[in-house]
Structure formats: structure tokens, C-alpha cells
Amino acid sequence: MVNPVTSSSSGTITSPYSGLMRVSGLASGMDIDGMVKSLMQAEKIPLNQMQQKQQILEWQRDDYRSMNTALSDLDTTTFNGIYMQSTFNKKTVTSSDDSVVSATAVNATNNLSASIDTIVLAKPSSWVSSGPASFSGAKGTVGTTTTLNFKVTNPDGTTKNVTFNVAGTDTIDNVLTDFNNSNLGVSMVKIKLANGTDALAMSNNATGTGASIQATDATTISFMHSNLQFDCNSSATTGSPPVTNPNYGLLNTDPNNLAQDASFNFNGYKMTEKSNTFTISGVSYTLKKQGGSANISTATDVDTIFNSVKAFVDKYNDTIKAVNDKISEQRNRDYQPLTDDQKSAMTDSQVTQWEVKAKSGMLSNDSILSSGLSKMRQDLYAPVSGNDVGQYTQLSQIGITTSSNYLDNGKLVIDETTLRQKIQDDPQAIYKLFNSNGTTSNTEGLAHRLRDTLKSTMDQVTTIAGNTTYTSSQYTLGKQLTDLGTQITDFQSKLTSKENQYYNQFSQMEQAMQQANKQSAYFSSQFSSGG
Numbered sequence: 001m002v003n004p005v006t007s008s009s010s011g012t013i014t015s016p017y018s019g020l021m022r023v024s025g026l027a028s029g030m031d032i033d034g035m036v037k038s039l040m041q042a043e044k045i046p047l048n049q050m051q052q053k054q055q056i057l058e059w060q061r062d063d064y065r066s067m068n069t070a071l072s073d074l075d076t077t078t079f080n081g082i083y084m085q086s087t088f089n090k091k092t093v094t095s096s097d098d099s100v101v102s103a104t105a106v107n108a109t110n111n112l113s114a115s116i117d118t119i120v121l122a123k124p125s126s127w128v129s130s131g132p133a134s135f136s137g138a139k140g141t142v143g144t145t146t147t148l149n150f151k152v153t154n155p156d157g158t159t160k161n162v163t164f165n166v167a168g169t170d171t172i173d174n175v176l177t178d179f180n181n182s183n184l185g186v187s188m189v190k191i192k193l194a195n196g197t198d199a200l201a202m203s204n205n206a207t208g209t210g211a212s213i214q215a216t217d218a219t220t221i222s223f224m225h226s227n228l229q230f231d232c233n234s235s236a237t238t239g240s241p242p243v244t245n246p247n248y249g250l251l252n253t254d255p256n257n258l259a260q261d262a263s264f265n266f267n268g269y270k271m272t273e274k275s276n277t278f279t280i281s282g283v284s285y286t287l288k289k290q291g292g293s294a295n296i297s298t299a300t301d302v303d304t305i306f307n308s309v310k311a312f313v314d315k316y317n318d319t320i321k322a323v324n325d326k327i328s329e330q331r332n333r334d335y336q337p338l339t340d341d342q343k344s345a346m347t348d349s350q351v352t353q354w355e356v357k358a359k360s361g362m363l364s365n366d367s368i369l370s371s372g373l374s375k376m377r378q379d380l381y382a383p384v385s386g387n388d389v390g391q392y393t394q395l396s397q398i399g400i401t402t403s404s405n406y407l408d409n410g411k412l413v414i415d416e417t418t419l420r421q422k423i424q425d426d427p428q429a430i431y432k433l434f435n436s437n438g439t440t441s442n443t444e445g446l447a448h449r450l451r452d453t454l455k456s457t458m459d460q461v462t463t464i465a466g467n468t469t470y471t472s473s474q475y476t477l478g479k480q481l482t483d484l485g486t487q488i489t490d491f492q493s494k495l496t497s498k499e500n501q502y503y504n505q506f507s508q509m510e511q512a513m514q515q516a517n518k519q520s521a522y523f524s525s526q527f528s529s530g531g
Helices: 032-043 045-080 172-181 218-227 302-327 340-344 348-359 367-381 416-425 427-435 446-465 476-529
Strands: 012-014 021-023 091-095 101-105 113-120 124-128 146-153 159-166 186-192 198-207 212-215 262-266 269-273 277-280 283-287 294-300 400-402 412-414
Touching: 032 045, 032 476, 045 302, 045 446, 045 476, 091 101, 101 294, 113 283, 146 218, 159 172, 172 186, 212 218, 283 294, 302 367, 302 412, 302 416, 302 427, 367 446, 416 427, 427 446, 446 476
Parallel strands: none
Antiparallel strands: 012 021, 091 294, 101 283, 113 262, 113 294, 124 198, 146 159, 146 212, 186 198, 262 269, 277 283, 400 412
């Protein structure tokens, strides 16, 4: 399209597009701009065709990517649902007295019943000071920034070294925060002893016997003993002759509040645990009441498992419909992408309606997507064989069949009553149907097969259309768009030269006609004067 021009008082026009001085049709009386525009419309036909091809390639790329998004969403739904054994391990758990023992299923594969009684609750190690903190700094501050070093032994026997600072400006409340925010794994609070004396108390955040805190240098020992008033072993040596004291710096636990492990009878067997919360056979139990008893039972959570399988089937059906709709669209070749000139002559509504038809069928009968759909159906219909599969080898055995309406293009249909019963009977067999660890397509579970096909199809599509992270040089359509963009740029340069050529030719014609007009005027003046 010819760029706008501006008038000048000299009867010439200046084109900002070409930078040339152009003569208007004053001498000839011709509409030179209109004539050049008409001539350039014909010259621009190849450019319009290239730009239309460019638009079609972009639409194809975007449609391919939208199909890959749909396939990726199906893969994600499959992975998070029927691909996971935890999906089929869902249990409902019932306690006869939740105030005594509560329980949740973690990863139990089988249903079970348990009786728990004679409960002794686990308690943490505790340490208590003999009096209030004593700081030499002004207004009850530490006075000097101090680095504290400890060796911590956890109830499970693991150890760690912990270092942190208390600032010289810290008050006792700041020191409490320092301890509670450190990796010591304790909670420190201010308390009053039975005799009314202010004191500090620390409790291990983990229950069970075996926990200890040991100050590992003289500075730390002095701070804990002299400033915080905790009783700790301050003798570096022991015995005669003296040897290094392995308990040097060890804080003495509160003798009135000793740690203990949890103990209980589980189905008649005496058991101990470091914590009041523990897991046995995929069920997590929490003991709550000393001396109490409760019965725990688990059952298959049919609703949750059913909903997971249904979510997969729904997503599968939505995906194959989206792909089938796209590859069965009719290509409307009478509706080519609009040029800018065509758009400017239409309303927004007309442009939208036109482009809906122009975009249709960009992936009509696409071989990659058609092949992928066919393989997906085969993945789910073919029976699973091999030693790893359970009692179910086909979807139809658990109440999932293919729609009898051929227009549904392989849509899956659930018989809810049958599927719920099969879940109740043997959820692990359904898991194996989807996830059998075979080494061939016949022995692989249905979910494994499907995910393999999805990946293969998406990889092929990505090779053609890339994704948002790809550069143009990394996929086929991107390379074609780059080449076409170069051709368009080169052709636009040629059009500029051609337009300048037309204006130059008309300019020469105008100049010649102006010269002729001057000569004619001269002769006329000579004849009229009688000269």
C-alpha cells in the first residue's frame, strides 16, 4: 500500500516513504498518486501471497501447539492419577475413640484392623535452670556478643553440631528467641519453680529418650551455667589419673520431668516408639491419651479411587475430541488470510467471521495427530499380558468400554456400578492393569503405553511446531517462517524501488510537459504581440 504523502506550495509532493521529491500532476492534470497506487497494487500481488502464506504457517504452528497442550494435559492427568500406586491405596480409617488414638492411611495396600491399648505417651527431654538469668550488661543485657557451640544428640541417636550468636544488646527475651530459632530443636520459656523462683526451661521438640545437649567449649559452658543457671558438667577431666571427661559440658536433664518412649500393646504385642505418632503397615497412628485403648480399622476409599479413574477417562475423552475436531475441520481455501487493505475495508465483526473460516482446517487430516489417536486407542483396547498383571487384563473387565456410537471416535464409557465394585474387590489389580511393569507393548500397563504414545506424538509435533521456548531455527515451521520473512523483506525493498521508478517516470513526463507548456505560452505571446 502506498504511504501517505504531503503537499508542498511548489506543486510538488514529498514522499516520506522514499525520501524523493515527487511532482504532482499539475502540468498533465493527471492523478499521479492514484495511478502509481493502481500500478503498485498489481506489483504487490506476490507480496500479498507471501504474507498470506506466512499467516497460514503461523496459524498452523499455533494449532499444533494447542494440540500439544491438550496432549500434555492428558499426560499430566494420567501421571497424577492412575499412574500412581498411591491413587489406588486410598483408605478410609475409623477409630473407635479418636480422643485416644487417631489414624490416617499413608500408603497402605491392604485393609487391616488393629487394637491398641495400655498406652504410655512419649515425653521429650527437658532441662530447667536453678534460677533467673544473670547478665552483667546494663539494663539486663548480655553485655558482650557471645558465640555458643553445642553438640546435639537427637532421640533417634543422630547427632549434629549447632553454632549461633547471642548479641551483647540481647535481653533475656532476645536470648529465648535466639535459642528457639536455632537448630538446637528446643523450646525455651520462662517459668516459676515450685518455690516461686523465676527460672528457664527447655524442652526437646522431639519426644523419646536419648536426647542430650552438650556445650562444647568453655565460653558456652560458662554462659549456660553462670548466666542462664543451667546445671551442666563443668569438669574437663575425670578420675585419677585424670582423663578427658566425655560428659564435659553436658546439660543435666530435669530429674522431675524425665523423657520416655511411647509404649503400647498393638494387637496384643508390646511395642515402643520414640514418638506418639508412628507408622505401621502404611497407616499413621497418633497416641493421645495415657492408659487408653481404641480399635482402628481401614477400608478401601472407593469414592476417591473412582473419582481418580473417572478424571482420567473424562480428560481422555476431552482430549481425543479436541484432536478429532481439529483434524476433521474442513479447509476453506476460498477464505485466504486478509491483507491489511482488505481489513481496512471491513468491520471488525466481518474480519472476525472471515478469519474463523480462514483458520479452519489448518491441521486437516494431519498424519501425526491421526496416527497418535489411532495408537492411543490401541494402547487402551489391547489386553495386558505377562506375569506382573493381576486378575484384570482389559478395561472392559472393570466397567470401562468404548462407545458404540462411531461418531464418538473411540470415547470411553464408564459403567459406574461395575467400576465401583471392582475397586472395592481389588484396587491393586486395577493399578496393575494400568501400570504393569512389562518390557513390551503387550506386557506394559495401559497407562505406561498411553504415556509412551503421548510423548512420541508430542515430540513429533514439537519437531514441526516447536514451543514457546524454541527459537525459529529449532523447528520446521520456524525455519520456513524465517525464510519467508527474508523473502518478504527483500520483496518490499524491490517494491520501494519500483514505486520510486514509477514516480521518477511520471516526474520526467511532468517536467517535459511543463517545458512544452512554457514553449507554447511563449509562442502564443509572440503571436499575440504581433512580433
